[in-house]
Amino acid sequence: xxxxxxxxxxxxxxxxxxxxxxxxxxxxxxxxxxxxxxxxxxxxxxxxxxxxxxxxxxxxxxxxxxxxxxxxxxxxxxxxxxxxxxxxxxxxxxxxxxxxxxxxxxxxxxxxxxxxxxxxxxxxxxxxxxxxxxxxxxxxxxxxxxxxxxxxxxxxxxxxxxxxxxxxxxxxxxxxxxxxxxxxxxxxxxxxxxxxxxxxxxxxxxxxxxxxxxxxxxxxxxxxxxxxxxxxxxxxxxxxxxxxxxxxxxxxxxxxxxxxxxxxxxxxxxxxxxxxxxxxxxxxxxxxxxxxxxxxxxxxxxxxxxxxxxxxxxxxxxxxxxxxxxxxxxxxxxxxxxxxxxxxxxxxxxxxxxxxxxxxxxxxxxxxxxxxxxxxxxxxxxxxxxxxxxxxxxxxxxxxxxxxxxxxxxxxxxxxxxxxxxxxxxxxxxxxxxxxxxxxxxxxxxxxxxxxxxxxxxxxxxxxxxxxxxxxxxxxxxxxxxxxxxxxxxxxxxxxxxxxxxxxxxxxxxxxxxxxxxxxxxxxxxxxxxxxxxxxxxxxxxxxxxxxxxxxxxxxxxxxxxxxxxxxxxxxxxxxxxxxxxxxxxxxxxxxxxxxxxxxxxx
Amino acid sequence: xxxxxxxxxxxxxxxxxxxxxxxxxxxxxxxxxxxxxxxxxxxxxxxxxxxxxxxxxxxxxxxxxxxxxxxxxxxxxxxxxxxxxxxxxxxxxxxxxxxxxxxxxxxxxxxxxxxxxxxxxxxxxxxxxxxxxxxxxxxxxxxxxxxxxxxxxxxxxxxxxxxxxxxxxxxxxxxxxxxxxxxxxxxxxxxxxxxxxxxxxxxxxxxxxxxxxxxxxxxxxxxxxxxxxxxxxxxxxxxxxxxxx
Numbered sequence: 141x142x143x144x145x146x147x148x149x150x151x152x153x154x155x156x157x158x159x160x161x162x163x164x165x166x167x168x169x170x171x172x173x174x175x176x177x178x179x180x181x182x183x184x185x186x187x188x189x190x191x192x193x194x195x196x197x198x199x200x201x202x203x204x205x206x207x208x209x210x211x212x213x214x215x216x217x218x219x220x221x222x223x224x225x226x227x228x229x230x231x232x233x234x235x236x237x238x239x240x241x242x243x244x245x246x247x248x249x250x251x252x253x254x255x256x257x258x259x260x261x262x263x264x265x266x267x268x269x270x271x272x273x274x275x276x277x278x279x280x281x282x283x284x285x286x287x288x289x290x291x292x293x294x295x296x297x298x299x300x301x302x303x304x305x306x307x308x309x310x311x312x313x314x315x316x317x318x319x320x321x322x323x324x325x326x327x328x329x330x331x332x333x334x335x336x337x338x339x340x341x342x343x344x345x346x347x348x349x350x351x352x353x354x355x356x357x358x359x360x361x362x363x364x365x366x367x368x369x370x371x372x373x374x375x376x377x378x379x380x381x382x383x384x385x386x387x388x389x390x391x392x393x394x395x396x397x398x399x400x401x402x403x404x405x406x407x408x409x410x411x412x413x414x415x416x417x418x419x420x421x422x423x424x425x426x427x428x429x430x431x432x433x434x435x436x437x438x439x440x441x442x443x444x445x446x447x448x449x450x451x452x453x454x455x456x457x458x459x460x461x462x463x464x465x466x467x468x469x470x471x472x473x474x475x476x477x478x479x480x481x482x483x484x485x486x487x488x489x490x491x492x493x494x495x496x497x498x499x500x501x502x503x504x505x506x507x508x509x510x511x512x513x514x515x516x517x518x519x520x521x522x523x524x525x526x527x528x529x530x531x532x533x534x535x536x537x538x539x540x541x542x543x544x545x546x547x548x549x550x551x552x553x554x555x556x557x558x559x560x561x562x563x564x565x566x567x568x569x570x571x572x573x574x575x576x577x578x579x580x581x582x583x584x585x586x587x588x589x590x591x592x593x594x595x596x597x598x599x600x601x602x603x604x605x606x607x608x609x610x611x612x613x614x615x616x617x618x619x620x621x622x623x624x625x626x627x628x629x630x631x632x633x634x635x636x637x638x639x640x641x642x643x644x645x646x647x648x649x650x651x652x653x654x655x656x657x658x659x660x661x662x663x664x665x666x667x668x669x670x671x672x673x674x675x676x677x678x679x680x681x682x683x684x685x686x687x688x689x690x691x692x693x694x695x696x697x698x699x700x701x702x703x704x705x706x707x708x709x710x711x712x713x714x715x716x717x718x719x720x721x722x723x724x725x726x727x728x729x730x731x732x733x734x735x736x737x738x739x740x741x742x743x
Numbered sequence: 744x745x746x747x748x749x750x751x752x753x754x755x756x757x758x759x760x761x762x763x764x765x766x767x768x769x770x771x772x773x774x775x776x777x778x779x780x781x782x783x784x785x786x787x788x789x790x791x792x793x794x795x796x797x798x799x800x801x802x803x804x805x806x807x808x809x810x811x812x813x814x815x816x817x818x819x820x821x822x823x824x825x826x827x828x829x830x831x832x833x834x835x836x837x838x839x840x841x842x843x844x845x846x847x848x849x850x851x852x853x854x855x856x857x858x859x860x861x862x863x864x865x866x867x868x869x870x871x872x873x874x875x876x877x878x879x880x881x882x883x884x885x886x887x888x889x890x891x892x893x894x895x896x897x898x899x900x901x902x903x904x905x906x907x908x909x910x911x912x913x914x915x916x917x918x919x920x921x922x923x924x925x926x927x928x929x930x931x932x933x934x935x936x937x938x939x940x941x942x943x944x945x946x947x948x949x950x951x952x953x954x955x956x957x958x959x960x961x962x963x964x965x966x967x968x969x970x971x972x973x974x975x976x977x978x979x980x981x982x983x984x985x986x987x988x
Contacts, residue, residue, distance in 0.1 A: 581771055597866075613881075617883075
């Protein structure tokens with residue numbers, strides 16, 4: 141079917157061409173289809189051979205929409221036949237038109253300036269028929285392919301190329317997924333070769349995720365009678381993070397358009413191709429999203445989910461031994477803002493050791509947000525043996541379809557904890573540790589110190605106090621020395637010493653008496669008596685005689701009885717050299733007398 | 744509401760210092776931990792005391808703010824290293840957080856010396872210094888004043904011994920003061936990443952758990968500090984996530 145239509149079309153062209161040749165006044169040929177369907181674009185070509193064309197003008201068309209034109213192209217051909225070389229060159233001007241209504245319409249004459257002369261191309265009649273189903277898509281494909289090859293040579297305006305953003309929904313809830321589709325609208329004939337974002341988008345108040353776009357998202361749209369080729373180049377899934385009116389920041393695109401360079405001359409164009417690419421910047425208009433707040437009273441079990449979700453809980457280790465790791469798994473399955481869910485809070489019994497929840501996400505980005513499962517793994521270690529009732533957890537999320545909060549109660553079976561493989565004492569030890577609590581506060585009154593007063597060592601006050609102590613010590617020593625010097629004269633010291641020395645000597649005498657010493661009793665006693673007097677009264681040994689001793693003792697105030705006794709004892713000792721030895725009893729008696737005498741003098 | 748009213752009623756009393764602690768203590772006992780903590784913090788603005796830090800740390804512990812509790816136990820121990828309750832509670836807290844004690848930077852003392860050093864507070868060591876010096880001066884004075892040679896010898900030996908004691912005690916006192924003044928120990932307050940260099944673009948070496956104590960050696964500008972890690976290596980982390988003891 142399609143092939144036959146194609147053939148028909150080609151035949152039409154040929155016939156027209158053949159008929160139009162004799163009709164041309166000059167070398168301008170007009171090529172156009174005789175019959176077109178309503179929704180079909182078609183091309184009219186004006187061909188001029190072997191002449192330079194300065195310009196072409198087509199009067200405004202009321203019955204057709206000018207989609208593109210005039211687009212010029214030149215061709216040259218050389219031939220060498222039978223020794224004769226000949227060359228032909230032709231310039232073609234193409235207009236792409238779209239019929240507006242059914243019927244028969246005429247394309248008015250076009251005016252060309254050929255080598256300084258004005259030439260008219262003839263008018264053409266074109267019949268517009270109903271769009272035919274079978275050939276519609278084929279015909280639509282073909283003209284657009286041809287049109288894609290035709291390039292505009294003038295500057296591209298805003299109406300030729302623009303970008304639009306379309307949300308999947310304008311009224312959404314906070315955190316609900318919205319898909320923003322960015323489409324590039326280009327008029328047919330605009331050779332769009334590349335579309336790029338000028339800079340990374342910064343979506344304020346929106347959490348945006350890039351959705352991959354399939355290549356085949358190209359379609360044709362009619363806007364205000366003009367036909368545009370639409371390419372969906374970018375898709376974002378966004379989650380509004382706050383309520384109110386959010387303005388989606390416009391995205392700036394850089395579009396690369398391939399155009400014919402009219403300034404190039406034909407030779408250059410022939411060799412290098414007269415296509416040049418220009419970059420046009422287009423941005424979308426700011427888009428306003430009406431974000432509704434989630435219903436006011438957020439239940440305390442709300443985990444932040446907006447969308448459609450199912451929750452389930454599982455006690456992975458229902459039978460546990462003490463001190464072993466237990467495992468509870470909670471799964472959230474569905475679509476929406478799954479990545480922004482908060483983990484549910486599980487209340488474990490007091491003597492369980494709990495760990496941070498581990499979150500695993502198995503999500504895919506789709507049209508309604510993130511799609512998939514989020515797994516929460518709770519690990520814990522029970523210390524004691526027993527049966528534990530694990531409390532059930534209620535989770536709430538906001539259902540965007542039902543527009544209300546939905547609650548799910550996750551109940552867990554009871555946990556049986558058997559004695560552990562560790563020894564009982566170990567278990568008890570760790571259990572006690574787990575139950576251990578901090579010591580209580582101190583309730584005494586405190587004195588707040590300034591931080592610099594906490595450690596005063598080496599500071600000013602420290603050295604001052606040391607200095608004071610040193611000074612005190614020095615003063616005390618000096619004073620004491622002076623006092624001693626003042627109050628203690630040598631003689632009195634000596635006198636006291638004399639008494640002690642005497643008693644020592646008398647001890648020696650006693651030793652003789654007791655037979656411990658070999659020395660002579662009387663000599664020892666005599667020396668003791670003499671030494672005592674010398675030491676006590678400072679008499680000199682050289683001038684010592686009994687008279688002096690007597691005088692000295694008198695001066696010292698010793699009683700006359702004692703004095704006479706002292707002298708008598710001395711005489712006894714002297715006489716003992718010559719007198720016969722006395723017996724022990726007598727010696728003892730004398731000794732005792734001497735002791736008593738000295739003691740009484742000392743007193 | 745009741746809590747709030749209670750706090751309002753107690754608030755005027757907060758201006759009287761000795762009563763302030765009693766108010767805070769009674770708030771703690773009646774389990775109004777947050778209000779008690781607020782009062783303790785207010786007291787600490789005026790000055791420092793080991794008992795207040797200890798009570799505050801207990802309050803934070805009850806509020807389950809373990810890194811803050813660790814911080815204040817450490818501060819209490821800084822002022823009074825012989826505070827047995829603070830040390831016990833700190834150990835418990837660290838066990839709960841699962842962090843090991845880090846003594847990456849030790850003074851040149853060994854553990855025994857450290858124990859001796861921490862048996863008294865800095866000012867208590869200073870009092871010991873005064874006492875030792877006094878004894879030394881007495882010995883010297885006795886040496887100067889006694890007449891008998893035997894006594895002189897005795898006093899000389901005593902002075903020598905006391906001199907050694909004075910030197911040792913002063914050394915301890917100096918170190919106690921240095922330990923108090925040291926600003927190199929920090930407590931991690933939030934989970935933070937440690938990097939190889941003072942920038943977030945450097946290679947990350949891991950994450951630090953809150954409540955762990957570390958010693959720092961270098962500060963880079965306002966934001967970055969270098970820590971000595973437990974395995975002997977160094978790492979950089981952001982200053983905002985830590986508190987100095």
